Every structure is written in C-alpha cells, then in structure tokens.
Amino acid sequence: MSNKNTKSDTTEKIVSLSKRRGFIFQSSEIYGGLNGCYDYGPLGVELLRNIKESWWREMTYRENVEGIDSSILMHPRVWEASGHVEHFSDPMVDCKECKGRFRADQLDESDCGNKGFKGRKAVKCFEEGKFTEARNFNLMFKTHIGPLEESSSAVYLRPETAQGIYVNFNNVRESSRQKIPFGIAQIGKAFRNEINTKNFLFRTREFEQMEMQFFVNPEEDSKWFDYWKEQRYNWFINYGMDKDKIKFHEHEKLAHYAKAAVDIEFEFPFGWGEIEGIHNRTDFDLKRHTEFSGKKIEYFDDQTKERFTPFVIETSAGASRSFFAFLCNAYDEEEIKKENSDGSVSSETRTVLRFHPSLAPVKAGIFPLVNRDGMQDIAHSITDDLRKTFNVFYDDSGAVGRRYRRQDECGTPFCITVDSETLTDNSVTVRHRDSMEQERIQKDRLKEYLKSKTD
Ligand code: GAP
Numbered sequence: 001m002s003n004k005n006t007k008s009d010t011t012e013k014i015v016s017l018s019k020r021r022g023f024i025f026q027s028s029e030i031y032g033g034l035n036g037c038y039d040y041g042p043l044g045v046e047l048l049r050n051i052k053e054s055w056w057r058e059m060t061y062r063e064n065v066e067g068i069d070s071s072i073l074m075h076p077r078v079w080e081a082s083g084h085v086e087h088f089s090d091p092m093v094d095c096k097e098c099k100g101r102f103r104a105d106q107l108d109e110s111d112c113g114n115k116g117f118k119g120r121k122a123v124k125c126f127e128e129g130k131f132t133e134a135r136n137f138n139l140m141f142k143t144h145i146g147p148l149e150e151s152s153s154a155v156y157l158r159p160e161t162a163q164g165i166y167v168n169f170n171n172v173r174e175s176s177r178q179k180i181p182f183g184i185a186q187i188g189k190a191f192r193n194e195i196n197t198k199n200f201l202f203r204t205r206e207f208e209q210m211e212m213q214f215f216v217n218p219e220e221d222s223k224w225f226d227y228w229k230e231q232r233y234n235w236f237i238n239y240g241m242d243k244d245k246i247k248f249h250e251h252e253k254l255a256h257y258a259k260a261a262v263d264i265e266f267e268f269p270f271g272w273g274e275i276e277g278i279h280n281r282t283d284f285d286l287k288r289h290t291e292f293s294g295k296k297i298e299y300f301d302d303q304t305k306e307r308f309t310p311f312v313i314e315t316s317a318g319a320s321r322s323f324f325a326f327l328c329n330a331y332d333e334e335e336i337k338k339e340n341s342d343g344s345v346s347s348e349t350r351t352v353l354r355f356h357p358s359l360a361p362v363k364a365g366i367f368p369l370v371n372r373d374g375m376q377d378i379a380h381s382i383t384d385d386l387r388k389t390f391n392v393f394y395d396d397s398g399a400v401g402r403r404y405r406r407q408d409e410c411g412t413p414f415c416i417t418v419d420s421e422t423l424t425d426n427s428v429t430v431r432h433r434d435s436m437e438q439e440r441i442q443k444d445r446l447k448e449y450l451k452s453k454t455d
Contacts, residue, residue: 036197036205046361070164081292089136157191183214201324208319215310240356257284276317353411
C-alpha cells in the first residue's frame with residue numbers, strides 16, 4: 001500500500017534523502033554551494049555509473065554502433081559551424097528592483113525577489129513593467145586556451161557532446177570500416193550557463209549527456225527515426241520506469257535544422273519534463289562542418305555507387321536528468337505493520353527506493369543475525385567473496401529490522417542474513433526489498449543467485 005505525498009513534499013523528501021544517504025551533495029557546500037552544480041556521493045556515483053553502463057551496453061554493444069570519447073574543449077570554429085555561437089542563447093530580462101535575472105520565456109516558472117515578496121512570480125513583476133527589455137544571452141561557457149587571455153585564444157566548454165561525434169565521422173568510419181547505416185555514441189560532460197537553474201538536478205550548469213548519432217541514407221531517415229524512438233522508450237521501461245510516468249511529446253515547432261523531433265518525458269514530482277530527445281537532424285551538421293572546415297564529410301555507397309551526405313538520427317539523453325528521473329521513479333513510502341516487543345502491533349512508514357536491481361547502487365546487504373556463535377565471521381566471509389563481483393554492504397549494528405530499513409532507503413534489492421540455521425546447514429535467508437518476503441538459499445549459491453537477478 002503506497003502512501004502518496006503532495007508533489008512538493010516528495011521533491012523535498014527526495015532532496016533530503018539524497019543528502020542524508022549520500023546520493024547527491026551541493027557542490028562546494030562548505031563554501032555556501034555553487035548554483036547549478038552538484039556532487040555525486042558514494043551511492044549516487046554508483047547509481048550514475050550503473051545508468052551509464054546500462055546505456056553504453058544497450059547502445060554500443062551492437063554491430064552497427066561504435067563508441068568514442070571526444071575532448072570537452074574543441075576548436076572554436078566547431079561552435080560557429082554548429083550554430084551555437086549565433087543561436088545558442090535564451091532571452092534574458094533583469095528586474096530593475098531586485099536586480100534578479102530571468103529567462104524571459106519562463107517568467108511564470110520563476111520567483112522574483114522583488115520587494116522581498118517571497119514566492120512572487122516573476123511574470124507579475126513583468127506585467128507591472130519592472131523588467132528591462134529582453135536581450136539574448138549565450139549559454140556557452142567561454143574560457144581561454146594557453147597563457148594569453150585574448151580573443152584569439154577563446155574556447156568554449158562544450159554545451160553538448162554531439163559535435164565531438166560529427167567532427168570524428170570520417171575517423172570513426174575509416175578506422176572501424178563501418179558502412180551506412182551506423183552510429184557513434186558517447187557519454188560525457190556538457191556545460192550550459194543556464195540563466196535560471198531549476199528543480200534540483202533537472203536543469204543544472206554542469207551535467208552529463210548520453211548521445212548517439214546514427215548516420216543513414218536520407219531516403220531511410222523516417223524508418224530509422226521510428227526505430228530509435230521505440231528503442232529508447234523501451235530502454236527506460238526495461239530499467240523499471242513506470243509506464244504511467246513516461247510519454248512521448250512531439251515537437252510542433254522544429255529547430256531550423258530538424259525534420260522531426262520527439263521528446264521522452266518523465267512525470268517528475270513538479271510536473272512533466274524532457275529526459276531525452278530523438279531528432280532527425282538531416283544533413284545539417286555534416287554539411288556545416290564540411291563548409292567550415294573545408295574537409296569533405298560524405299559517404300560513398302559501393303553498391304549503389306551513390307555519393308551523399310548522410311542524414312543524422314540523434315538520440316540525446318541527459319545522464320544526470322535520467323538519474324533524477326530514476327530516483328523519483330524509485331521513491332516510495334508505504335505503511336507496514338510492526339510487531340512490538342510486548343506483542344502488540346502498530347504501523348510504521350517504510351521509505352523504499354525501488355530501483356531496478358541492475359541500477360541499484362548496492363546489490364546486497366549482508367548481516368549476522370546476532371553478533372555471536374561465529375555468525376559475524378561467516379557474514380564477513382560472504383561479504384568478501386561477493387565483493388569481488390558486486391557492490392555489497394556488511395552491517396552488524398542494531399536490530400535486523402532497522403538494518404532492513406536502512407537498506408530499503410538505499411534501494412538495496414536483497415538482504416542476506418546469517419542465522420543459527422546457517423551454522424548447521426550452510427543456508428542463509430535472502431530477503432527481497434519490494435515484497436519483503438524471505439527465502440532460504442545455500443550460501444555457496446549466492447554469487448550465481450545475485451548475478452542472475454542483477455544482470
Ligand atoms: N545534442 C542535442 C541536445 O543537446 P538538448 O535537448 O539540448 O539536445 C539533450 O539536450 C538532453 O540533455 C535533454 O533531454 C536533457 O536530458 C539533458 N539536458 C539538457 N540541458 C540540461 C541541463 N541544463 N541540465 C541537465 N540536463 C540537461
């Protein structure tokens with residue numbers, strides 16, 4: 001029986017659990033934090049790695065997709081060719097009273113600090129004429145390469161990983177001998193100097209993307225667009241996303257280079273938001289890089305003897321935003337019955353993160369039921385053995401019920417307890433996080449058991 005909270009309660013609870021259990025910390029917290037930047041704690045980094053690893057396996061362990069890892073700093077002409085220097089900006093307005101800066105197209109979502117009126121929507125101050133005219137603010141972070149800070153040494157922190165793929169099209173195709181259709185995938189950091197950061201990990205200034213660019217014959221673009229749309233939706237479902245919480249959102253207004261675009265949206269506690277975009281980018285990017293670099297980026301089909309610039313079907317997911325979506329999707333509270341020491345029964349709220357076992361940061365908690373009769377030694381030896389393959393956690397402190405609760409809050413799918421029966425028949429109990437049911441298993445089968453459940 002799930003106990004549903006109000007939407008803002010849930011966000012606050014997730015933010016607080018993230019800090020308490022070591023998923024997410026504010027960046028540079030001891031200095032007051034840095035807006036729009038976050039650090040992944042011990043559990044967070046495992047969850048993030050598991051998400052990226054599942055994506056990588058899904059997307060690159062295929063005959064027709066290769067992986068790369070391109071540099072964050074790239075030649076500045078890349079961003080002229082891509083259109084980012086000219087177009088990658090948001091309209092910005094300043095409030096003349098509170099001096100706050102806002103995205104002009106999202107005023108109804110932002111709070112204005114005007115007159116110290118907490119929670120006053122910026123759109124109200126706009127209507128009252130308290131704002132400047134909108135001007136364009138480029139979202140790319142600029143820095144300098146080498147010791148001289150002059151315009152000729154200016155470079156940008158990449159705002160997307162996609163361009164590192166386009167500029168390597170010839171290198172990857174030639175070195176891997178791929179034929180069209182084929183794709184190139186990469187996972188990496190991207191940076192955007194967002195005017196207003198928002199909703200915890202949803203819109204940050206530093207984040208990670210998981211992008212794949214699939215190069216196709218222009219005549220087959222629609223077929224591949226539909227194919228990747230379905231593949232990407234299924235990936236989220238296969239890793240435990242609730243079907244009611246994800247949906248497609250078709251774009252009515254397309255970017256100047258796009259022929260089709262659809263978002264996969266997730267229902268966060270604060271509302272629906274994009275977690276991934278699937279785009280038909282036509283031949284825009286490859287043609288622009290050909291034009292700006294003077295190097296031909298084309299494909300020659302030896303069978304049809306056709307030469308053409310491939311179209312690109314892009315799948316672009318945020319790793320950080322998917323992390324947040326998987327965390328929200330997993331979060332649950334339920335009322336359970338608790339037997340007290342005097343035999344009476346009361347109820348308590350159990351907080352549980354119902355991650356898919358492959359994504360869960362810790363795969364198993366291992367406990368001795370009591371700290372005597374050699375149970376600790378057996379539990380330690382199980383832990384040492386499992387740790388060679390899985391991230392597991394040993395715990396011998398407090399009542400077993402409390403140890404279960406602590407693991408439920410981290411999303412650990414299995415808890416293994418060594419008890420008096422173990423001493424006689426080498427079996428242990430395995431308790432399942434979601435159903436809370438228990439089964440007995442021979443301890444020398446544990447590795448194989450966990451492998452079959454978490455792969
Ligand atoms: N190459 C295409 C591209 O970058 P995008 O829609 O701007 O497209 C793709 O970004 C994904 O990157 C989004 O769906 C989102 O998951 C993630 N993303 C974009 N901006 C972000 C931000 N400021 N903070 C966190 N994630 C972001």
